[in-house]
Amino acid sequence: MGLASAVNIADLRRLARRRLPRLVFDYIDGGAEDEFTLRDNSRAFDDVRFRPHQCVAVPQCDLRTTVLGTTLALPFLLAPIGFSRMFYPRGEAVAARSASAAGTAYILSTFSGTRLEEVREHASGPLWYQLYVPGGRAVAEAAIARARAAGYSALVVTIDTPVSGMRERDYRNGVRPLLAGDWRGSLPHLWQFVTHPRWVMNYVADGAPRVFPNVELPAVGAMPCSDVSQLLASTVITWSDFAWIRDAWRGPVVVKGIHTADDARCAIDAGADALVVSNHGGRQLDGVPGSLRALPEVIAASMAALT
Ligand SMILES: Cc1cc2nc3c(=O)[nH]c(=O)nc-3n(C[C@H](O)[C@H](O)[C@H](O)COP(=O)(O)O)c2cc1C
Secondary structure (H helix, E strand, O other): OOHHHOOOHHHHHHHHHHHOOHHHHHHHHOOOOOOHHHHHHHHHHHOOOOOOOOOOOOOOOOOOEEEOOEEEOOOOOEOOOOOHHHOOOOHHHHHHHHHHHHOOOEEEOOOOOOOHHHHHHHOOOOEEEEEOOOOOHHHHHHHHHHHHHHOOOEEEEEOOOOOOOOOHHHHHOOHHHHHOOOHHHHHHHOHHHHOOHHHHHHHHHOOOOOEEEEEEEOOOEEEEHHHHHHHHHHOOOOOOHHHHHHHHHOOOEEEEEEOOHHHHHHHHHOOOOEEEEOOHHHOOOOOOOOHHHHHHHHHHHHHHHHO
């Protein structure tokens, strides 16, 4: 099966599994610990049943919707995915261009492998910037200023990564030694690359990126990928941080990673303009319910807080 004959997400997943070295595939496909939450995210959708209305003429389907003042052709956006360049050359730029072509918005991760300005050049539609604060407030403010200057129209603050999720597949596949540049520690896993020469050639031709160019650390410059766990854990976002984040951004702020009524109320009190009900795809805290199951509770609390 090739890309042209893929008809659904399951087909694309099979293709990715074949084309990517195992550790790269597992990095996208895997979740934290026993992957209970990862599976429950899908199961929650499996449990939904439709109640259709028949005998209604629909000459043309129209999925348009308006989010934070922007009209989108589709009722969904592309979520931020860190280091997409590992999956495809200039991955973030390609994904942003595809989102624009489909008439929807793309959310660029702080941990993009491509500069946010370059991604902007490739996209004709709306772009939002997703914020983590590795390196602290001054580093984040510099990224926020760059995103605003480049024309990103909303800031998505992700709050569910106080520590890196314990992704057991990454440990088994030797991701940590590889990120740290420890080639000796990675040796047992090198066969994954040897058996995927096309991926290796593409990655090398793309410059074999190893930094996050939107995170400029003092004295260091662009943040090395190997620092990701340590820097994330040392700069946790709390509700009081939203005061300086809103001051720095001066535009719509979206809070990503809400599961409960309590946190929905806190986010609204902190000035959120929109919420993303999400458990990070089950990649962070295993054991929380599928995101769709949390949606009714968060909607009820948000409605109550806003009336
Ligand atoms: C490989 C990969 C990398 C991700 N990187 C980020 C990231 O950098 N920032 C972020 O906020 N979320 C990140 N996520 C989480 C996604 O944005 C999203 O929350 C997840 O795929 C589940 O979708 P949902 O939130 O719509 O339920 C990542 C997910 C995957 C699979």
